[in-house]
Amino acid sequence: MDLWNCKHLRFFGTHLNSIPCKCVALLVIALVLRSVLIPTFSGFGGIEHDNSVKMLIPNDSFLLNSQFGIRKLKFLEVPQIIWGLNNQKIAFARACLTARMLNRTLLMPSLSASLFYKEIDLLRPISFDKVFQFERFNSLCNGFVQLGQYTDLSNRSNVVELQKGSGRKWTVERDLDQLRQFSNDPYDGYETIRIVGKNPFMWHDHWPVKDYAMVFECLGLVDEISKEVDKVVSKIRDIGRKIVSRNSVLEPVPYIAVHMRIEKDWMIHCKKMEQRSNISEICSSKEEIMERVGNIAGLKSPIVVYLAVADSLLEDNSILDGWKEGLLPFEKKKLGIAGIYKRYPYLIQSAIDYEVCLRANVFVGNSFSTFSNLLVLERTQKIIRTGVTSSCAMDVRWPSYAYNVLGESNGPRRWMTNMSASSLRPISYGSNEISC
Ligand SMILES: *[C@@H]1O[C@H](CO)[C@@H](O)[C@H](O)[C@H]1NC(C)=O
Ligand SMILES: *[C@@H]1O[C@H](CO)[C@@H](O)[C@H](O)[C@H]1NC(C)=O
Ligand SMILES: *[C@@H]1O[C@H](CO)[C@@H](O)[C@H](O)[C@H]1NC(C)=O
Ligand SMILES: *[C@@H]1O[C@H](CO)[C@@H](O)[C@H](O)[C@H]1NC(C)=O
Ligand SMILES: *[C@@H]1O[C@H](CO)[C@@H](O)[C@H](O)[C@H]1NC(C)=O
Numbered sequence: 113m114d115l116w117n118c119k120h121l122r123f124f125g126t127h128l129n130s131i132p133c134k135c136v137a138l139l140v141i142a143l144v145l146r147s148v149l150i151p152t153f154s155g156f157g158g159i160e161h162d163n164s165v166k167m168l169i170p171n172d173s174f175l176l177n178s179q180f181g182i183r184k185l186k187f188l189e190v191p192q193i194i195w196g197l198n199n200q201k202i203a204f205a206r207a208c209l210t211a212r213m214l215n216r217t218l219l220m221p222s223l224s225a226s227l228f229y230k231e232i233d234l235l236r237p238i239s240f241d242k243v244f245q246f247e248r249f250n251s252l253c254n255g256f257v258q259l260g261q262y263t264d265l266s267n268r269s270n271v272v273e274l275q276k277g278s279g280r281k282w283t284v285e286r287d288l289d290q291l292r293q294f295s296n297d298p299y300d301g302y303e304t305i306r307i308v309g310k311n312p313f314m315w316h317d318h319w320p321v322k323d324y325a326m327v328f329e330c331l332g333l334v335d336e337i338s339k340e341v342d343k344v345v346s347k348i349r350d351i352g353r354k355i356v357s358r359n360s361v362l363e364p365v366p367y368i369a370v371h372m373r374i375e376k377d378w379m380i381h382c383k384k385m386e387q388r389s390n391i392s393e394i395c396s397s398k399e400e401i402m403e404r405v406g407n408i409a410g411l412k413s414p415i416v417v418y419l420a421v422a423d424s425l426l427e428d429n430s431i432l433d434g435w436k437e438g439l440l441p442f443e444k445k446k447l448g449i450a451g452i453y454k455r456y457p458y459l460i461q462s463a464i465d466y467e468v469c470l471r472a473n474v475f476v477g478n479s480f481s482t483f484s485n486l487l488v489l490e491r492t493q494k495i496i497r498t499g500v501t502s503s504c505a506m507d508v509r510w511p512s513y514a515y516n517v518l519g520e521s522n523g524p525r526r527w528m529t530n531m532s533a534s535s536l537r538p539i540s541y542g543s544n545e546i547s548c
Pocket of ligand 3: 267268269270271
């Protein structure tokens with residue numbers, strides 16, 4: 113698939129029709145490039161489980177009712193899920209929610225270990241359960257969405273194909289009509305509905321942010337990967353503990369994670385995006401990020417700042433200079449853990465980095481990045497689970513900020529996800545509406 117070719121881009125539907133095609137192409141490229149943050153880690157240090165990441169699905173009547181809906185012996189099959197980690201997570205959730213609408217179990221899809229998107233033979237399919245826990249997913253999401261195995265099928269030929277449409281005329285409404293049609297006979301009688309055509313990330317979105325958040329909460333990394341996360345996080349906290357002499361050894365030493373998007377191709381892309389969208393707050397220079405992070409009110413320093421950066425920036429030592437006194441910047445090279453991670457493919461390296469940012473006490477990202485957006489969504493959800501209704505309050509436990517939007521006292525703007533939003537579009541395509 114050639115992303116530069118506009119023929120393939122019409123499936124974005126009506127909402128982008130007014131934007132010149134080239135711009136849309138750039139947007140798509142951006143979505144792919146944005147996720148190219150592939151820090152590598154290795155680790156020493158002890159294993160430290162972070163209980164704050166534990167999640168709960170509410171036991172509300174909505175869930176209980178829908179439990180009747182999902183049928184264990186009717187399946188939905190989707191194409192291999194591709195592109196960056198975050199696009200894959202969104203695509204996976206979209207596939208789950210489509211299955212949910214059809215009251216079907218989603219056949220466990222293949223993800224892609226590498227970031228290639230043109231060369232189909234380089235996509236390196238990787239089974240969902242090599243990255244995320246299968247049983248845990250089904251148990252946490254029980255009654256909401258379900259995953260099934262191909263071995264659950266009784267008749268592999270009992271399949272009807274659903275061809276997703278594309279092009280300008282393929283509107284959200286038509287897409288929804290098609291799904292409704294496949295909810296009825298004769299289609300509903302088939303054991304499996306197989307969606308053929310493009311990547312679920314490109315499907316029309318019919319679901320509210322809350323539904324996506326539910327699916328994301330059920331995704332837990334497999335033990336092997338989450339142990340690597342533990343190593344990285346404890347390495348960061350060990351360094352913090354040495355620098356910051358704290359009275360309490362038991363309390364985990366806090367750290368900030370900053371998702372710094374300043375690599376050359378992002379800067380070129382975001383400048384173009386600023387011009388075309390006439391929004392000036394998309395790009396932030398290294399200096400602006402350092403200054404704004406330094407101005408976060410109420411930050412207790414000294415504190416370790418973990419820099420989540422693209423591999424290309426690891427050779428650029430200047431990202432470690434110029435931070436305000438008391439902010440101690442580290443990336444994976446300076447942490448001394450770059451080696452071991454080389455054995456992991458792109459997807460898993462990215463998943464580890466994501467989790468390190470998710471567990472950070474404070475997260476600062478760019479509101480036009482899908483990576484940052486999904487992090488803030490999950491962090492907002494975590495805060496809501498503790499009973500807090502507005503995570504814009506200054507004293508919440510896991511605050512997030514957008515450095516590309518100016519906030520109080522020249523700091524970054526507080527950021528939370530609007531959980532009432534009716535679609536995931538702002539998260540998928542970026543925005544500077546950050547609800548705080
Ligand atoms: C959750 O739902 C089940 C099934 O209706 C019910 O038996 C159980 O008491 C509920 N638990 C809570 C904590 O409400
Ligand atoms: C799905 O389940 C819901 C709730 O049980 C029901 O109202 C709906 O008709 C079902 N749809 C299909 C396609 O089975
Ligand atoms: C399997 O499904 C196909 C297509 O619906 C049908 O023709 C065939 O008879 C089925 N086989 C069995 C063993 O049920
Ligand atoms: C861009 O935005 C500025 C201020 O927000 C406005 O004055 C200007 O007319 C806009 N330009 C275009 C081309 O829309
Ligand atoms: C959140 O989204 C809802 C629905 O789109 C909207 O009505 C509301 O104003 C938004 N809230 C904020 C704080 O942006």
